[in-house]
Amino acid sequence: MHELGIIVHITKTLQSVAEENHLTEIASVTLEVGEVSAIVPDYLTDCWQYYRKKIPLIEHAEMNIEVMPAITFCQSCEKTYPTVDYGRQCPHCGSWETWLVTGDECNIREIEAQ
Amino acid sequence: MYKVYEIKKRVFEDNDREADKMRGELRANRTFLMNLMSSPGSGKTTTLKRTIEALKDEMRIGVMEADIDSAVDADAISETGVKVIQLHTGGMCHLDADMTRQGLEEMGTEDIDLAILENVGNLVCPAEFDTGAVKNVMILSVPEGDDKPLKYPLMFQVSHCLLINKTDALSCFDFDFRACEERVHRLNPEMKIIPISAKTGEGMEEWYDWLREQVREWNSGK
Ligand SMILES: Nc1nc2c(ncn2[C@@H]2O[C@H](COP(=O)(O)OP(=O)(O)OP(=O)(O)O)[C@@H](O)[C@H]2O)c(=O)[nH]1
Ligand SMILES: [Mg+2]
Ligand SMILES: [Zn+2]
Numbered sequence: 001m002h003e004l005g006i007i008v009h010i011t012k013t014l015q016s017v018a019e020e021n022h023l024t025e026i027a028s029v030t031l032e033v034g035e036v037s038a039i040v041p042d043y044l045t046d047c048w049q050y051y052r053k054k055i056p057l058i059e060h061a062e063m064n065i066e067v068m069p070a071i072t073f074c075q076s077c078e079k080t081y082p083t084v085d086y087g088r089q090c091p092h093c094g095s096w097e098t099w100l101v102t103g104d105e106c107n108i109r110e111i112e113a114q
Numbered sequence: 115m116y117k118v119y120e121i122k123k124r125v126f127e128d129n130d131r132e133a134d135k136m137r138g139e140l141r142a143n144r145t146f147l148m149n150l151m152s153s154p155g156s157g158k159t160t161t162l163k164r165t166i167e168a169l170k171d172e173m174r175i176g177v178m179e180a181d182i183d184s185a186v187d188a189d190a191i192s193e194t195g196v197k198v199i200q201l202h203t204g205g206m207c208h209l210d211a212d213m214t215r216q217g218l219e220e221m222g223t224e225d226i227d228l229a230i231l232e233n234v235g236n237l238v239c240p241a242e243f244d245t246g247a248v249k250n251v252m253i254l255s256v257p258e259g260d261d262k263p264l265k266y267p268l269m270f271q272v273s274h275c276l277l278i279n280k281t282d283a284l285s286c287f288d289f290d291f292r293a294c295e296e297r298v299h300r301l302n303p304e305m306k307i308i309p310i311s312a313k314t315g316e317g318m319e320e321w322y323d324w325l326r327e328q329v330r331e332w333n334s335g336k
Binding site for chain 2: 002008010013021096106107109
């Protein structure tokens with residue numbers, strides 16, 4: 001499972017953050033997940049529910065997911081448009097010279113901990 | 115009392131750093147690591163077997179197999195006589211840099227010029243995790259269809275070479291090479307595309323040449 005692998009990586013990062021800051025208990029984790037990141041938020045939370053039970057540091061931590069909209073920029077007409085609706089081709093001018101500005105991220109934004 | 119800590123970190127950051135570090139070590143060791151990815155059944159093991167037979171007399175090859183729960187592929191590869199080890203993904207759908215490092219350590223890279231990783235059959239997950247490979251090679255087979263670049267763009271973006279396999283079966287499928295090539299190059303203009311049949315051997319020479327050149331360049335340390 002793809003989402004489980006991501007949870008394992010998140011947990012590793014949290015463990016090193018906890019060590020640096022002498023934290024023993026994390027109450028919540030907030031992620032930023034892009035609309036076109038190929039990550040399904042529901043699966044991610046399911047995996048989290050399952051995996052956190054194994055690690056005392058995050059045993060009671062809630063996972064909050066903020067979905068980040070995907071926006072593409074067109075090099076030809078210099079306008080932006082919502083990626084999910086139009087894909088790689090610019091709806092303003094038909095150009096394929098476009099690149100994703102935001103929407104593929106998977107970041108840990110913040111945690112609440114003590 | 116709980117306090118808020120700002121982290122602001124990409125989830126893949128640690129893995130990417132680990133992968134870069136590994137590439138540095140591979141370079142120092144003069145070992146080329148190739149990561150082979152595709153959907154299940156596209157022909158990774160068949161292509162590897164043939165490739166190993168063709169190249170094993172000119173370079174020292176080692177293979178890491180990443181089946182989720184069997185050793186079938188490792189057994190098939192070991193028939194060629196090269197070093198092969200089975201990696202343990204713990205039920206995971208991909209390999210990350212840590213797991214690849216463990217594999218390389220188990221295999222030993224001192225006497226290996228070309229290390230090959232057969233990744234888990236899957237077009238989504240392996241693309242997101244940099245394994246530390248020098249080059250990513252992917253296989254798309256004719257029966258899967260020419261629309262795959264549209265459905266799994268990331269895999270096509272992170273790969274350096276695309277083998278379009280099972281060309282011997284072209285007559286049974288409406289696979290449009292031109293359309294596929296156009297889609298792929300739109301996502302990744304640098305992609306080397308080579309049509310092959312791992313069954314009949316058609317097109318394989320071009321593939322061997324590409325791989326030889328990559329290994330030679332990397333291992334020359336320039
Ligand atoms: N017709 C034809 N069949 C092929 C070709 N290459 C592989 N096959 C067949 O496709 C099937 C799967 O091939 P494998 O090499 O096992 O594929 P794989 O990608 O290693 O599969 P997994 O490791 O299970 O993901 C086998 O039955 C092969 O004989 C080809 O070029 N032409
Ligand atoms: Mg295989
Ligand atoms: Zn435009």
